[in-house]
Amino acid sequence: MKEQGRKIITHDEFLAQCREHPDELFDYVANTFNSMIDLENEYREKIDEEFVQNLQNELQEHRERLKDKEDQIDELMAERDEYKTAYAEVQLHSHGSTVESTKLSSKSEKVPDPPLLTDGKEPKFKDWMIKMKGKFVANADHFDNDQMKQVYLVSCTGGLA
Numbered sequence: 001m002k003e004q005g006r007k008i009i010t011h012d013e014f015l016a017q018c019r020e021h022p023d024e025l026f027d028y029v030a031n032t033f034n035s036m037i038d039l040e041n042e043y044r045e046k047i048d049e050e051f052v053q054n055l056q057n058e059l060q061e062h063r064e065r066l067k068d069k070e071d072q073i074d075e076l077m078a079e080r081d082e083y084k085t086a087y088a089e090v091q092l093h094s095h096g097s098t099v100e101s102t103k104l105s106s107k108s109e110k111v112p113d114p115p116l117l118t119d120g121k122e123p124k125f126k127d128w129m130i131k132m133k134g135k136f137v138a139n140a141d142h143f144d145n146d147q148m149k150q151v152y153l154v155s156c157t158g159g160l161a
Contacts, residue, residue, distance in 0.1 A: 084130060091134030111138040118159035132156065 009017075017025045094111075114131035115123050123131075136149055143149045 084127065088130055088134065091138060094138050108139055108141050110142070111135050114156055117157045
């Protein structure tokens with residue numbers, strides 16, 4: 001059977017080909033069908049390769065952004081730790097001057113109360129504890145004994161704390 005190309009044959013022409021050249025018609029249809037399957041598979045491979053490559057590129061971009069964010073978090077945590085250390089040192093150094101000024105006056109100047117601790121998230125427990133210790137050191141003359149410290153400490157907590 002001759003290659004029909006893009007020519008559309010009628011139903012009657014097809015039936016005539018079936019009667020006159022059935023084997024050639026079958027071979028033609030089978031070859032055409034197999035060629036179409038081969039083309040489809042080739043296109044699927046190309047599309048799959050492109051799709052996978054795009055996903056890999058996107059994943060790499062996300063990993064780079066994540067690494068940047070992790071680096072920023074590390075820097076911020078280090079900075080926070082520096083501030084906490086500096087604050088604790090200020091609190092400790094102010095204790096020395098408070099003791100000297102206590103000799104001259106009856107009570108030390110009141111250090112501001114730390115924020116209320118509720119769930120340990122805001123303020124964070126560690127930050128709150130540093131402020132409490134600083135308060136106890138700076139205002140040692142306001143707390144005559146451990147029981148007074150305990151009463152004050154409980155008054156600075158609420159909720160789940």
